[in-house]
Amino acid sequence: MKRVKKKLFSDFIARKGLKSTRQRDTILEFFLASDRHMSIEELYLKVRAKHPNIGYATVYRTLKLFAEAGLAREIQFGDGQTRYEHVNEGEHHDHLVCTRCGTIVEFENPVIEKLQDEVAKSHGFLIETHKMELYGLCPKCRK
Amino acid sequence: MKRVKKKLFSDFIARKGLKSTRQRDTILEFFLASDRHMSIEELYLKVRAKHPNIGYATVYRTLKLFAEAGLAREIQFGDGQTRYEHVNEGEHHDHLVCTRCGTIVEFENPVIEKLQDEVAKSHGFLIETHKMELYGLCPKCRK
DNA sequence: GATGTTTATGAAAATCACTTTCATTACCAT
DNA sequence: ATGGTAATGAAAGTGATTTTCATAAACATC
Numbered sequence: 001m002k003r004v005k006k007k008l009f010s011d012f013i014a015r016k017g018l019k020s021t022r023q024r025d026t027i028l029e030f031f032l033a034s035d036r037h038m039s040i041e042e043l044y045l046k047v048r049a050k051h052p053n054i055g056y057a058t059v060y061r062t063l064k065l066f067a068e069a070g071l072a073r074e075i076q077f078g079d080g081q082t083r084y085e086h087v088n089e090g091e092h093h094d095h096l097v098c099t100r101c102g103t104i105v106e107f108e109n110p111v112i113e114k115l116q117d118e119v120a121k122s123h124g125f126l127i128e129t130h131k132m133e134l135y136g137l138c139p140k141c142r143k
Numbered sequence: 144m145k146r147v148k149k150k151l152f153s154d155f156i157a158r159k160g161l162k163s164t165r166q167r168d169t170i171l172e173f174f175l176a177s178d179r180h181m182s183i184e185e186l187y188l189k190v191r192a193k194h195p196n197i198g199y200a201t202v203y204r205t206l207k208l209f210a211e212a213g214l215a216r217e218i219q220f221g222d223g224q225t226r227y228e229h230v231n232e233g234e235h236h237d238h239l240v241c242t243r244c245g246t247i248v249e250f251e252n253p254v255i256e257k258l259q260d261e262v263a264k265s266h267g268f269l270i271e272t273h274k275m276e277l278y279g280l281c282p283k284c285r286k
Numbered sequence: 287g288a289t290g291t292t293t294a295t296g297a298a299a300a301t302c303a304c305t306t307t308c309a310t311t312a313c314c315a316t
Numbered sequence: 317a318t319g320g321t322a323a324t325g326a327a328a329g330t331g332a333t334t335t336t337c338a339t340a341a342a343c344a345t346c
Contacts, residue, residue, distance in 0.1 A: 105266055109258060116277055125277065138266075139268070
């Protein structure tokens with residue numbers, strides 16, 4: 001899996017005439033080893049712990065590149081932080097977010113997706129993407 | 144309807160031991176007369192046109208109060224602006240957002256809501272709220 | 287109505303989370 | 317090794333809030 005993502009990125013780099021750098025490799029390594037939903041800040045702190053010479057701006061720019069390359073996706077949970085999640089080919093999922101501890105669980109539901117398409121169609125919209133988040137208490141926080 | 148909302152707010156003010164002020168009345172008036180999705184900036188500009196003496200901070204703080212009082216709700220469409228929409232008792236709706244012109248259409252779909260509850264339940268979550276936005280091209284922008 | 291205590295307001299400063307700038311480095315195809 | 321780009325890091329800049337603080341308005345209570 002990691003191998004595939006790395007290839008995806010190096011191909012992207014090559015295709016775009018960009019350069020392969022130590023920093024990008026390092027950041028990709030940390031991103032792939034990370035939880036599925038990281039803010040720039042979170043990833044930056046993890047990276048900086050081992051590589052104090054890598055700056056925030058580089059992490060920021062590299063994450064944008066990952067998104068462009070198709071191996072990450074920006075998401076917003078309304079807490080003022082942009083997060084990046086891993087993208088796996090052909091996979092789309094939505095989120096359950098715990099309002100107490102912040103736990104994020106992913107889920108997929110084809111039936112809901114189909115209904116969304118119908119709603120859009122009935123309003124004459126042509127859907128590109130969607131976002132669905134369910135906020136509440138996770139099993140642990142319900143005690 | 145407006146009457147009900149005003150009472151809701153004045154009751155809230157009283158309950159919290161806050162004060163009724165000319166500014167708050169004015170801002171509420173403009174909010175109730177507005178489109179359903181206003182950013183702070185948009186409402187501020189509308190208010191300022193008639194009441195140049197009311198500051199941005201007051202609009203900002205008052206909108207937060209409306210949300211607390213339950214007559215407005217904060218929403219984010221990922222464009223970096225916090226918007227406030229009207230809350231009507233017992234009503235929940237989701238949004239279709241045009242990615243070209245920004246048009247926002249509201250919709251409700253009980254079947255989807257039910258499926259969301261089932262998803263949540265299957266993961267042991269107790270849902271408080273949810274957010275669902277479908278992004279794409281509106282009929283006009285599809286040409 | 288005057289007064290005293292609180293809360294509210296407006297202007298300006300401060301925050302926050304990015305984004306961009308720019309002088310300096312690092313890549314990499316000769 | 318070298319010349320031409322692209323990348324990096326530190327710092328400055330942005331945009332949208334959010335907070336601070338001196339002043340003004342409410343709302344009891346005289």
